[in-house]
Amino acid sequence: MATKKPKSTSPVIAENKKAAFNYFFEDRFEAGMVLEGWEVKALRAGKAQLTDGYVVIRNGELFVIGAQINPLGTASTHVRPDAVRTKKLLLHAEEIQRLIGKVEQKGYTLVPINLHWKNGRVKCEIALAKGKATHDKRDTIKEREGKREVERAMKERHR
Numbered sequence: 001m002a003t004k005k006p007k008s009t010s011p012v013i014a015e016n017k018k019a020a021f022n023y024f025f026e027d028r029f030e031a032g033m034v035l036e037g038w039e040v041k042a043l044r045a046g047k048a049q050l051t052d053g054y055v056v057i058r059n060g061e062l063f064v065i066g067a068q069i070n071p072l073g074t075a076s077t078h079v080r081p082d083a084v085r086t087k088k089l090l091l092h093a094e095e096i097q098r099l100i101g102k103v104e105q106k107g108y109t110l111v112p113i114n115l116h117w118k119n120g121r122v123k124c125e126i127a128l129a130k131g132k133a134t135h136d137k138r139d140t141i142k143e144r145e146g147k148r149e150v151e152r153a154m155k156e157r158h159r
Contacts, residue, residue: 055110
């Protein structure tokens with residue numbers, strides 16, 4: 001009888017919460033990632049960070065720059081792990097062409113939103129995003145605080 005691997009409770013590995021605060025998301029895409037073995041092991045341990053990451057297009061290919069995957073202490077001796085290595089993203093050619101057209105427009109950029117597991121593979125959700133102005137960020141803060149006040153009031157009411 002074969003033993004099954006225990007499923008992780010959450011398929012999300014890392015999230016870029018700062019991106020939702022700094023950008024309006026126009027469109028989302030799910031891309032595969034080209035990773036090395038030590039990176040996959042580190043991701044299983046949850047050693048990833050996306051806050052400083054961004055996506056660039058070079059020669060018709062997508063790359064994530066600045067996304068950190070910190071190596072485990074038990075990394076192999078013959079591998080030199082680089083935590084901020086540029087990682088290639090895998091997307092269909094027609095999707096990449098559409099993104100190239102959009103990114104060339106003023107104000108659009110590509111931002112990694114999260115890393116997650118899908119069928120045993122690591123996927124990176126990226127968004128075509130437009131930068132928020134300062135007043136939009138203030139509105140986001142006001143909205144968030146308003147929701148907190150309502151939740152607090154509802155909690156007090158139900159006591």
